[in-house]
Amino acid sequence: MGEFTREVAGRTFSQELRDSDLTIREHEDQYAPLYLITPTGARCNRVFVVGTLTERDNVGAETDYWRGRIADPTGSIPVYAGQYQPDAAQALAEAELPSFVAVVGKPSIYEPEEGTRLITIRAESVQKVDAATRDRWIVDTARRTLERLKNFEPSIKEGPDAFSDGKQLMDEPSEEISDAAKAQLHYDTDLERYRQMVVTALQSLEKRPEDVIEGGEEVSDTPGDEGYGPEDEGDVFGGRFGGKKMDEDLDFGEEINYKKT
Amino acid sequence: MKESISQIEARLREQGVEVAQEEIESRLRLLVETFAVPQNEATRSVVNYFLKEHGITPGSVFSKKSEEVEVKDISASNCWVDLKVKVVQLWDPTSDAISQTGLVGDGTGVIKFVKWTKADLPDLAEGQSYLFKSVVTDEFQNRFSVKLNRTSKIIELEEDIEVSDIASAAPAEEMKISEIAEPQRWIDLKAKVVQLWDPTNDAISQTGLVGDDTGVIKFVKWIKSDLPDLVEDQSYLFKNVVTDVFQDKFSVKLNRTSEISELDEDIEVSDIASAAPAEEMKISEIAEPQRWIDLKAKVVQLWDPTSDAISQTGLVGDDTGVIKFVKWVKSDLPELTEGQSYLFKNVVTDVFQDRFSVKLNRTSEIIELEEDIEVSPQIAQFSGAIVNIQKGSGLIKRCPVCRRALAKGVCGEHGRVEGTYDLRIKAVMDDGNQVQEALINRETTERLMGITLDEAKQMAMEALDHEIVMGLIEERLVGRYYKVTGPQIERYILVETVDPLPPVTDDEVAELMRDAEGVI
Numbered sequence: 147m148g149e150f151t152r153e154v155a156g157r158t159f160s161q162e163l164r165d166s167d168l169t170i171r172e173h174e175d176q177y178a179p180l181y182l183i184t185p186t187g188a189r190c191n192r193v194f195v196v197g198t199l200t201e202r203d204n205v206g207a208e209t210d211y212w213r214g215r216i217a218d219p220t221g222s223i224p225v226y227a228g229q230y231q232p233d234a235a236q237a238l239a240e241a242e243l244p245s246f247v248a249v250v251g252k253p254s255i256y257e258p259e260e261g262t263r264l265i266t267i268r269a270e271s272v273q274k275v276d277a278a279t280r281d282r283w284i285v286d287t288a289r290r291t292l293e294r295l296k297n298f299e300p301s302i303k304e305g306p307d308a309f310s311d312g313k314q315l316m317d318e319p320s321e322e323i324s325d326a327a328k329a330q331l332h333y334d335t336d337l338e339r340y341r342q343m344v345v346t347a348l349q350s351l352e353k354r355p356e357d358v359i360e361g362g363e364e365v366s367d368t369p370g371d372e373g374y375g376p377e378d379e380g381d382v383f384g385g386r387f388g389g390k391k392m393d394e395d396l397d398f399g400e401e402i403n404y405k406k407t
Numbered sequence: 408m409k410e411s412i413s414q415i416e417a418r419l420r421e422q423g424v425e426v427a428q429e430e431i432e433s434r435l436r437l438l439v440e441t442f443a444v445p446q447n448e449a450t451r452s453v454v455n456y457f458l459k460e461h462g463i464t465p466g467s468v469f470s471k472k473s474e475e476v477e478v479k480d481i482s483a484s485n486c487w488v489d490l491k492v493k494v495v496q497l498w499d500p501t502s503d504a505i506s507q508t509g510l511v512g513d514g515t516g517v518i519k520f521v522k523w524t525k526a527d528l529p530d531l532a533e534g535q536s537y538l539f540k541s542v543v544t545d546e547f548q549n550r551f552s553v554k555l556n557r558t559s560k561i562i563e564l565e566e567d568i569e570v571s572d573i574a575s576a577a578p579a580e581e582m583k584i585s586e587i588a589e590p591q592r593w594i595d596l597k598a599k600v601v602q603l604w605d606p607t608n609d610a611i612s613q614t615g616l617v618g619d620d621t622g623v624i625k626f627v628k629w630i631k632s633d634l635p636d637l638v639e640d641q642s643y644l645f646k647n648v649v650t651d652v653f654q655d656k657f658s659v660k661l662n663r664t665s666e667i668s669e670l671d672e673d674i675e676v677s678d679i680a681s682a683a684p685a686e687e688m689k690i691s692e693i694a695e696p697q698r699w700i701d702l703k704a705k706v707v708q709l710w711d712p713t714s715d716a717i718s719q720t721g722l723v724g725d726d727t728g729v730i731k732f733v734k735w736v737k738s739d740l741p742e743l744t745e746g747q748s749y750l751f752k753n754v755v756t757d758v759f760q761d762r763f764s765v766k767l768n769r770t771s772e773i774i775e776l777e778e779d780i781e782v783s784p785q786i787a788q789f790s791g792a793i794v795n796i797q798k799g800s801g802l803i804k805r806c807p808v809c810r811r812a813l814a815k816g817v818c819g820e821h822g823r824v825e826g827t828y829d830l831r832i833k834a835v836m837d838d839g840n841q842v843q844e845a846l847i848n849r850e851t852t853e854r855l856m857g858i859t860l861d862e863a864k865q866m867a868m869e870a871l872d873h874e875i876v877m878g879l880i881e882e883r884l885v886g887r888y889y890k891v892t893g894p895q896i897e898r899y900i901l902v903e904t905v906d907p908l909p910p911v912t913d914d915e916v917a918e919l920m921r922d923a924e925g926v927i
Contacts, residue, residue, distance in 0.1 A: 155794050157839040171482070177550055180483060194792055194837060196886065198442040200452035208558060215452070217444040229556075230485060230545070233881075243456070244442045248886020250794045254485070268485055271795070273886040280443075281911040282888045286792070288919050290839045295926045337927045344923045350443045351916045 153179060155250060156190030157283075157290040161220035161343050163193065167263040168332045169255060182253045182265070185333040186294040186340050187326035193267060195223065196248045196275060196283035202238050212238040214272070216249060219284065219350035220343050225249055227269040237272035248275045248283070281351055288344045295344075297326035298337055411435060411450050418454050424461045431457070479515035481553070484546035490553065492518075493536040493568040499610075499631075507531055511539075511553075512570035519552040521545075526556045536568040537561050579647045585621035587659070590652040596659060598624075599642040599674040608822075613637055617645075617659075618676035623697060625658040627651075632662045642674040643667050656696065656758065685753045691727035693765075696758040702765060704730075705748040705780040714808045719743055723751075723765075724782030729894065731764040733757075738768045748780040749773050759811075762896060787895035789845070790908060791838030793884045800832045801877030802863045830860045832880055836889065845891050847902045855905055856883060 158166075166184040182190045197218040205213050211228040212235045227234035234251075241247060251267040258264065300323070329335050412431050419426055431453060438449035475489040492511035500508050506524040509531075510517045520542075522528055531537065540560040542553045555561070579593040587594070598617035606614050613628040613636060626648075628634055637643065646666040648659045661667070685699040693700070704723035712720050719734040719742065732754075734740055743749065752772035754765045767773070799812055804826025806818035813826045832847035832855075853859050856879070858866075863876045893903040 152795075152835060152842045154840065154842050155792075155837045192794075194794055194839070194886075198438070198444050200438065200442075200444060200448060201455055215448075217438075217442070217448040217452075219443050219445060221445060222448045228485075230543070244438055244444070244452070246442070248792070250885070252484075254483075271881070271885055273882060275886045278910045279887050282908055283792075285911050285915055285919065286839060286888070288923070292919065292922050292926050298927065341923060341927055345920070348916055348920050348923065351911060352913075352920075 153191035155192040155194035156182075156184070156188040156253075157194060157287040158184050158186075158188050158190065159220040159287055159291065159343055159347055160195070160197070160216065160218050160223040162186060162188075162291070162340060163195075163223050163253065163265055163267075164221060165333070166253070166265055167255070168328065170328065182255070183325055183328050183332070185329055185335045186291055186337075187297055187322065187329040187335075188290070188294055189321070189325050190253050192250065192270075193253055194248070194250050194283075195225075195267065196246065196280045197222075198244045198280075199238075199241050199247045200244050202241060202243065204239070210235055210239070214238045214241070214247075214269075216247065216267075218287075219347045224266045225251065225269050225272070226254070226266055227272065231269055234269035234272045237274070238269070241272070241274060246275050246277060246280045248273045248279060284347050284351055288347055291340065291344050294322070294326065295337060295340060297322050298330065298335065408432070408435065408439075408446075411446060415450055415453050415457075419457055422458055422461075422463055424457060424463070426457050477515040478511075478513050478518050481518060481544050481551045484544050484551070486544045487541055488544060488553070490539045490542060491536070491564065491568055492539065493570050494531045494533050495570055497531070497533050509533075511537075512568075514569050514571050516571060519550070520555060521552060522555040523557075526559060528555055528559065528561050531561070536564040536566060538564055583621040584617075584619050584624045587624065587650050587657045590650050590657070592650045593647055594650060594659070596645040596648060597642070597670065597674055598645065599676050600637045600639050601676055603637070603639050608817075615639075617643075618674070620675045620677045622677060625656065626661060627658060628661040629663075632665060634661055634665060634667050637667070642670040642672060644670055689727040690723075690725050690730045693730065693756050693763045696756050696763070698756045699753055700756060700765070702751040702754060703748070703776065703780060704751065705782050706743050706745050707782055709743070709745050713810050721745075723749075724780070726781050726783050728783065729896070731762070732767060733764060734767040735769075738771060740767055740771060740773050743773070748776040748778060750776055762899070786892060787900050788890065788892040789836055789838070789843040789900060790888070790890040791836040791843065792886065792888050793834050794837045794842075794886075795835035796877065796881045796885060797833040797835060797844075800834070801830070801880055802860075802867050802873045803829050803831060805829050828860060828864055830863050830876070832884070834884065836891070844899050845893075845902050845905075846899045847891075847905060851902055851905060852880075856880065 162184050166182050168183040170181050170183055171178045179191045184190065195216055195218070197216040200215050200217050200222065202212060202214040205211050206228065209229045212226065214225040215222050216225050225238070227238055229235070237247075249267060249269050250271045251269040254266050254268045256264045256266060412428055412435065415431050415435070416426065416428065434453045434456060435449055438444040438452055439446060444452065474487075475491070478490065478492065481488065490511070490513070492513045495510040495512045495517055497507060497509040500506065504524055505521055506526070506528070507522040507530060509520065511520050512518070522531065538561075539553065539555065540562065542555050542559045545552050545554050579595045581595040581597070584596070584598065596617070596619070598619045601616040601618045601623055603613060603615040606612065610630055611627055612630045612632070612634070615626060616623045617626050618624070628637065644667070645659070645661065646668070648661050648665045651658050651660050685701045687701040687703070690702070690704065702723070702725070704725045707722040707724045707729055709719060709721040712718065716736055717733055718736045718738070718740075721732060722729045723732050724730070734743070751765070751767065752774065754767050754771045757764050757766055804813045804816070805811060806813055806821055806824050807827050808821050808824065809818065811818055811820060813824065816823055816826065818824050830849045830852045832852050834845045834847065836843045836845055847855065849860060866875055867873045888908040889905055890908055891900055891902045891905045893901045
């Protein structure tokens with residue numbers, strides 16, 4: 147008698163979430179849940195994100211369809227809510243900009259064309275929260291991400307082939323270790339990139355506002371932050387990851403035209 | 408910062424928008440400093456903000472591209488798809504919002520569909536094949552369905568779509584009760600009627616338990632099925648009945664396409680009230696309903712019986728946990744005393760809303776023990792974010808007889824009753840590694856929310872809506888971090904204390920930073 151258990155909400159920073167494009171299903175059964183495996187091996191059928199809502203627009207035509215953008219210290223991720231998520235859509239519609247929000251939702255993968263997969267979050271719930279909750283989420287997510295990085299130990303000790311030669315997989319690894327192996331094989335995970343991501347996120351908590359005012363430049367010099375350089379010019383409306391620029395705003399077949407009204 | 412400001416200024420100028428540098432700077436600082444948004448994200452946001460201020464808005468053409476798929480391809484919710492299917496079955500809609508519902512199928516499988524009343528679409532006929540255009544997929548408890556809404560189209564097909572499996576082709580398979588493991592299977596069953604219960608609903612003609620030599624199962628016979636009445640202790644062959652599941656318990660439904668024929672043979676019924684000697688168990692080992700067991704336990708608490716049929720009820724415990732018990736009046740058993748330990752012989756397990764209990768009935772025995780059983784309350788604690796407030800939270804009504812929460816004014820056991828108000832929260836907590844359900848009772852809810860039951864009633868009365876209390880709870884709790892403690896009973900913590908997690912300390916951050924340095 148199978149008991150229905152709710153899927154755990156993954157904790158990943160937006161930078162890592164946007165780098166993700168590996169999905170797995172445990173078995174062939176059409177009812178088996180779909181998981182996103184992130185570069186550090188987080189297994190997400192659901193995610194929990196707390197960050198700053200920086201933008202929101204109603205991009206629906208016949209019915210309301212809200213798109214928001216949630217920023218954390220490592221980047222941002224698009225969040226959608228339509229007529230099937232009425233509470234989340236209403237929360238997006240009514241939210242102040244900027245404000246801290248907590249989002250529970252399902253990662254959603256969109257392939258605008260062969261070979262390009264874009265991650266968005268389909269919100270189940272959007273709630274206004276305070277700065278203390280956002281800080282707590284950064285600590286929570288940093289801790290979970292570090293735990294996942296530790297699962298890569300075999301590949302650090304024995305080289306990147308530790309997983310791929312099947313040695314680790316032979317002695318029935320835990321689900322966490324085997325997800326790390328899947329991530330390693332698929333992404334060839336650059337562990338330093340995600341270690342730096344965690345450091346960047348934690349540094350945002352160490353900074354007091356007055357420090358920033360003293361040396362405003364520091365913010366963009368944060369290690370791991372790619373900053374906003376000339377190469378990004380003309381990309382203000384788009385994303386920041388290589389070939390995915392601009393495309394992300396085309397999610398779900400919609401077209402964005404900036405028009406003077 | 409200066410560089411970003413000039414970039415923003417230039418970008419705005421391109422669109423013919425002039426904004427003072429100070430204005431740009433203050434917006435940018437708000438995002439970067441107060442809200443910790445990365446510089447490049449903040450830049451983007453500031454540009455969009457001022458463009459919008461000046462009437463340049465991201466207009467959009469929202470075209471939903473749907474893709475033709477087969478039933479088996481449906482593996483995610485919220486996808487727009489086209490489907491060529493035949494209507495296999497139409498069911499009675501359970502809500503006015505639904506105009507039609509049932510099963511459709513193609514060569515690869517069958518799937519539930521829901522056609523909303525608002526969709527204003529033509530009626531579907533059983534056995535007819537259609538092309539569904541732009542229908543949206545949905546998921547509930549890992550099962551998929553398709554929803555037909557206003558943007559969907561239905562086109563009748565000349566061709567006849569072949570449907571695999573269920574209800575069409577596939578003859579119902581004869582099964583034993585213990586083999587029933589999934590809902591919506593059409594099966595044949597040879598079983599004896601063990602018990603008949605009073606139907607709780609006008610749509611039901613008979614309900615109760617049937618059993619064979621592998622177990623017992625609940626059955627429901629619909630009025631509409633027009634099937635003959637079943638008699639207790641008679642054995643039958645039930646042909647073409649459909650399995651169902653509710654709260655992890657399976658049942659079989661007898662409907663219009665089902666057949667019932669009386670059997671001459673007498674089917675042996677295992678378990679319940681018959682054979683199988685009861686096994687001695689610890690409370691924590693109780694994991695399924697309708698098992699006959701022996702239990703050594705101490706009476707921890709006696710509660711006021713909520714029904715005339717109950718002589719005593721409360722909690723009994725052993726060193727592995729506590730469990731609710733119910734002693735029926737009909738059982739004619741001796742009175743239990745709080746604090747006394749007993750051997751309970753041949754009691755039967757039950758489950759309701761994922762919580763187990765034991766029932767003491769006529770075949771049970773109670774033997775007083777000299778020894779004092781030690782009771783472990785299994786206090787648990789959990790810290791994490793509240794990610795969901797479940798239905799049935801907030802201002803609810805309970806059955807005055809059995810205290811069960813009413814669904815739309817109806818008690819599962821006692822039918823339509825005048826309920827009494829209560830306040831409670833069923834929260835789902837999540838720490839990123841595991842999920843924990845937490846039940847918060849009225850007293851704790853009142854403390855946590857700073858609102859009394861009376862105030863909640865007042866609010867609901869003014870808003871003419873009970874849901875307003877649930878909305879308030881969601882607004883306050885979802886997305887926040889809490890620590891709860893209380894006894895763990897099955898998948899729930901019965902919350903005794905609930906506190907927000909304290910603000911992040913510098914030490915916590917420093918420790919994680921050290922971890923981050925050494926991690927790889």
